[in-house]
Amino acid sequence: MADTLRQTILSKIGEVLEGVSGVEKVEIERSTPVDIDTIPFATCFVYSGPEERATDDRSTIGFETFDWTVVIEVWVRNDDCETLLGAIHKAMFNNYSFGGYALNSKRKAVTMELLDVSKELKAMVVQYSVLYRHLNGQPDKLS
Secondary structure, eight states: OOSSHHHHHHHHHHHHHHTSTTOOEEEESOOSOOOTTTSOSSEEEEEEEEEEEOSSOOOOTTEEEEEEEEEEEEEEEGGGHHHHHHHHHHHHHHTTTTTTTSSEEEEEEEEEEEEEGGGTEEEEEEEEEEEEEEETTBTTOOO
């Protein structure tokens, strides 16, 4: 397991995406520029988004529960968007707990954006809500 449950969950999401047909590359928390001329398509970039304590706190005594937004940015050729979105949705739905590290996850939103008109490249920004918990004050301990 990585240093924290959040890191482990991001890694598990990467593994799920690597198994999706049509996804050529997955990167977690990329912080450097991307060369649009050499990157393989489709590429998924997974980023940690905002988090807040879950209002539907399913935790029991001794646990903290959080609702965390994870953003998957998918760079695709223009004609691949809907098919690939469906495949990603299916794979993520079938792995909603990421090996038991999350309580639940669900797709919140998707936005289609244009990357480069001349090359017919688009980006899909897919937001997931990930509900997870850890022991009080111990973000690296599931139980």
